[in-house]
Amino acid sequence: MYRLKKLLVLLLVFVMGTGMLAGCGGQQKASTPAQSGQNADESKKEETKKEEPKQEQVTLVYTYGGTDPGGNTKEIMKRFMEKYPNIKVELQALPNSTDDQHNAYVTALSSKDDSFDVFSGDIIWPPEFASAGWIMDLDNRFPQSEREKFLQGPIKGCTVNGKIYAVPWFTDSGVLYYRTDIIQTPPKTWDELIQMAKANKDKAKYGFVFQGNQYEGLVCDALEYIWNNGGEILNGENVVINSPEAIEGLQIFVNIVKSGIAPEGVTTYQEEDARNVFQEGNAIFMRNWPYAYTLGNKDDSKIKGKIGVAPLPVGPKGTKGGGTLGGWNIMINANTKHPEEAWKLAEFMTSYEMQVVNNVMGGSLPTRKDVYNNEEVKKVNPWVPQFLPAFEASKPRPVSPFYTAMSDSMQINFHKAITGEITAQKAIENVEKDMKDIIAKGK
Amino acid sequence: MVKKFQRKAQEARLGYFMVSPAVLCILLLAIYPLFSTFWYSMFSFRLQMINARKFVWFGNYVSLAGDIRFWAALKNTLVFTGVSVAGELLLGLMIALLINREYTGRGLVRAAVLVPWAIPTIVSAQMWKFIYHDQLGVLNDILYRLGIINNYKSWLGTAENAMGAAIFTDVWKTTPFMALILLAGLQTIPIQLYEAAKVDGAGKLRQFWNITLPLLKSTMLVALVFRTMAAFRVFDLIYVLTGGGPANSTEVISLYAYKTIFRNLDFGMGSTMSVAIFLFVAVISIFYIQLLNTENVEG
Numbered sequence: 001m002y003r004l005k006k007l008l009v010l011l012l013v014f015v016m017g018t019g020m021l022a023g024c025g026g027q028q029k030a031s032t033p034a035q036s037g038q039n040a041d042e043s044k045k046e047e048t049k050k051e052e053p054k055q056e057q058v059t060l061v062y063t064y065g066g067t068d069p070g071g072n073t074k075e076i077m078k079r080f081m082e083k084y085p086n087i088k089v090e091l092q093a094l095p096n097s098t099d100d101q102h103n104a105y106v107t108a109l110s111s112k113d114d115s116f117d118v119f120s121g122d123i124i125w126p127p128e129f130a131s132a133g134w135i136m137d138l139d140n141r142f143p144q145s146e147r148e149k150f151l152q153g154p155i156k157g158c159t160v161n162g163k164i165y166a167v168p169w170f171t172d173s174g175v176l177y178y179r180t181d182i183i184q185t186p187p188k189t190w191d192e193l194i195q196m197a198k199a200n201k202d203k204a205k206y207g208f209v210f211q212g213n214q215y216e217g218l219v220c221d222a223l224e225y226i227w228n229n230g231g232e233i234l235n236g237e238n239v240v241i242n243s244p245e246a247i248e249g250l251q252i253f254v255n256i257v258k259s260g261i262a263p264e265g266v267t268t269y270q271e272e273d274a275r276n277v278f279q280e281g282n283a284i285f286m287r288n289w290p291y292a293y294t295l296g297n298k299d300d301s302k303i304k305g306k307i308g309v310a311p312l313p314v315g316p317k318g319t320k321g322g323g324t325l326g327g328w329n330i331m332i333n334a335n336t337k338h339p340e341e342a343w344k345l346a347e348f349m350t351s352y353e354m355q356v357v358n359n360v361m362g363g364s365l366p367t368r369k370d371v372y373n374n375e376e377v378k379k380v381n382p383w384v385p386q387f388l389p390a391f392e393a394s395k396p397r398p399v400s401p402f403y404t405a406m407s408d409s410m411q412i413n414f415h416k417a418i419t420g421e422i423t424a425q426k427a428i429e430n431v432e433k434d435m436k437d438i439i440a441k442g443k
Numbered sequence: 444m445v446k447k448f449q450r451k452a453q454e455a456r457l458g459y460f461m462v463s464p465a466v467l468c469i470l471l472l473a474i475y476p477l478f479s480t481f482w483y484s485m486f487s488f489r490l491q492m493i494n495a496r497k498f499v500w501f502g503n504y505v506s507l508a509g510d511i512r513f514w515a516a517l518k519n520t521l522v523f524t525g526v527s528v529a530g531e532l533l534l535g536l537m538i539a540l541l542i543n544r545e546y547t548g549r550g551l552v553r554a555a556v557l558v559p560w561a562i563p564t565i566v567s568a569q570m571w572k573f574i575y576h577d578q579l580g581v582l583n584d585i586l587y588r589l590g591i592i593n594n595y596k597s598w599l600g601t602a603e604n605a606m607g608a609a610i611f612t613d614v615w616k617t618t619p620f621m622a623l624i625l626l627a628g629l630q631t632i633p634i635q636l637y638e639a640a641k642v643d644g645a646g647k648l649r650q651f652w653n654i655t656l657p658l659l660k661s662t663m664l665v666a667l668v669f670r671t672m673a674a675f676r677v678f679d680l681i682y683v684l685t686g687g688g689p690a691n692s693t694e695v696i697s698l699y700a701y702k703t704i705f706r707n708l709d710f711g712m713g714s715t716m717s718v719a720i721f722l723f724v725a726v727i728s729i730f731y732i733q734l735l736n737t738e739n740v741e742g
Contacts, residue, residue: 106490106705132490214687214689265576267600404706415689421602442491
């Protein structure tokens with residue numbers, strides 16, 4: 001009996017053991033398709049070599065945020081593949097929000113993921129990504145003579161410790177939109193804006209919409225109030241945000257939220273929420289990025305042909321109505337297996353012709369200065385050339401590898417200020433303290 | 444005797460051999476990440492300065508203890524957990540009592556009650572975000588048409604409203620879970636007890652207090668353990684609904700830890716927070732287990 005039991009146990013162990021071995025074998029097999037795939041590729045390569053002695057077939061993956069509403073990204077990729085038939089580009093879309101995209105790239109890049117080669121990245125990322133070694137150094141490929149043809153703000157944003165890590169693709173700057181059927185001359189100061197909004201209360205449901213949610217966009221909006229009242233954030237490594245001008249600037253923002261000209265829910269608005277309200281004809285003014293112009297003039301828009309664009313108003317101590325420099329840049333994953341092809345794509349996407357396509361179809365602002373004088377651009381978006389000076393004057397957010405931590409502090413404290421939790425002065429003081437800590441910790 | 448000893452040793456060896464895959468899995472999937480997180484938490488370690496990694500002992504814990512934002516996040520987490528779990532228990536109990544009774548269409552009601560629980564959190568959070576939206580949301584539309592409000596309210600835009608909205612969403616979503624577990628508990632109570640009580644002249648309320656509640660206590664505790672721990676680690680709901688805003692009033696500790704690691708790339712500090720969350724959850728579960736044990740001894 002005992003022997004029988006032992007035999008049974010042995011048999012069981014044997015079965016389990018072989019099962020496990022089979023499992024291992026299965027795993028090994030599972031890992032072979034890649035190899036055999038490579039082999040297949042190689043054999044295919046040999047075949048193609050015989051037929052067509054040109055180049056091997058390469059597939060690049062391009063990741064970008066949003067939904068490509070104008071279809072410009074797809075169009076550019078189509079033309080790229082026509083020009084380089086040996087390179088296939090696959091598109092991979094990410095969420096709209098820049099914070100979500102950042103998280104996705106951090107997760108992928110920190111684990112040396114090479115499943116994507118080229119991607120469009122926010123203007124605030126290069127210092128962070130370059131110092132972590134995640135994006136390719138483009139210094140040798142992107143010559144100085146070429147860089148001079150671009151706007152200098154975006155070029156500066158892509159340069160880290162004297163080396164360039166990204167190619168500016170399109171630039172962005174906050175601008176003021178207004179309804180030409182209600183407002184004759186756009187306001188020069190925030191006070192004028194508030195008065196105009198109140199005076200025309202009966203013409204639209206709300207006076208002014210903007211980005212008030214606690215996220216990156218809030219920082220862009222708030223900094224414009226501070227800058228346009230003569231305040232500054234960082235001067236080199238010195239935190240200079242705690243000035244009367246900055247406090248007064250933020251106070252104007254707080255007053256606008258409280259004044260009743262904005263919907264109560266504006267403290268949850270991102271770009272698209274604001275655009276929806278404006279495009280439905282429910283607001284007189286809107287602060288947004290240039291992309292809203294093209295979309296607002298489409299056939300499904302209730303305010304088609306009634307949209308005016310102006311520089312942002314200034315505060316009592318301000319002189320120039322500049323906007324926050326935004327914009328997206330083409331970066332190359334440092335772990336890409338096809339650096340040459342990836343560079344070709346980056347170069348193509350940011351070329352003169354493609355920036356024209358990008359503007360005409362998507363309304364994005366070119367980073368090459370010449371494109372502003374292109375006839376087609378002038379015809380489709382007549383407001384573009386006239387704002388070249390304003391876009392050249394737009395300001396970058398603090399350039400630092402630790403910008404996201406600084407932004408975190410600004411998001412929280414500015415949002416506390418506009419929701420009435422703390423005063424504008426307290427918010428500025430908190431940000432000053434946090435930024436000093438962040439800089440000290442980064443040394 | 445020797446033979447028996449040998450046999451025992453052999454069997455033990457076989458036993459170890461048999462459980463080794465499971466043990467290996469646990470080591471790999473639970474213990475290793477736990478210890479590596481703990482290990483990271485002893486470093487000043489940021490991805491932007493990958494070469495400046497420095498061992499700082501418990502330095503991160505000291506700075507965490509002095510971090511106002513962390514304590515605020517802990518408070519938010521406790522408010523969220525306390526209110527939502529209490530609400531779920533109360534509502535869940537009522538629903539369980541209701542669907543435990545005999546009536547036509549009971550099966551349909553039982554199935555319908557389960558629907559919110561069947562929707563993935565991330566989806567229901569997005570759904571509720573639309574419902575709460577100030578311009579496009581159906582909540583404002585209904586209230587406005589009924590004349591309860593005269594202008595659109597911002598449900599996620601003020602500190603008072605947003606936490607309430609988040610809790611409401613959580614209660615809506617997880618009450619069915621509570622109801623289901625309590626229903627299972629209710630069905631184990633023998634019907635004879637109620638009959639005897641009836642004969643003795645006890646009313647419905649008396650029956651509930653003296654029979655239902657005491658006999659349901661241990662089931663309730665089990666349900667509470669699950670829900671408290673899940674609510675304490677809430678992440679996806681808040682991430683989608685408010686992202687921590689407005690004025691950071693809904694930032695819970697999981698979200699803060701996530702932002703520290705993935706937005707600010709501060710792995711040292713983020714790991715410290717993760718360890719802190721682990722410790723809090725451990726304390727909560729020990730508390731409940733203790734409670735359950737005494738319950739069982741009494742029972």
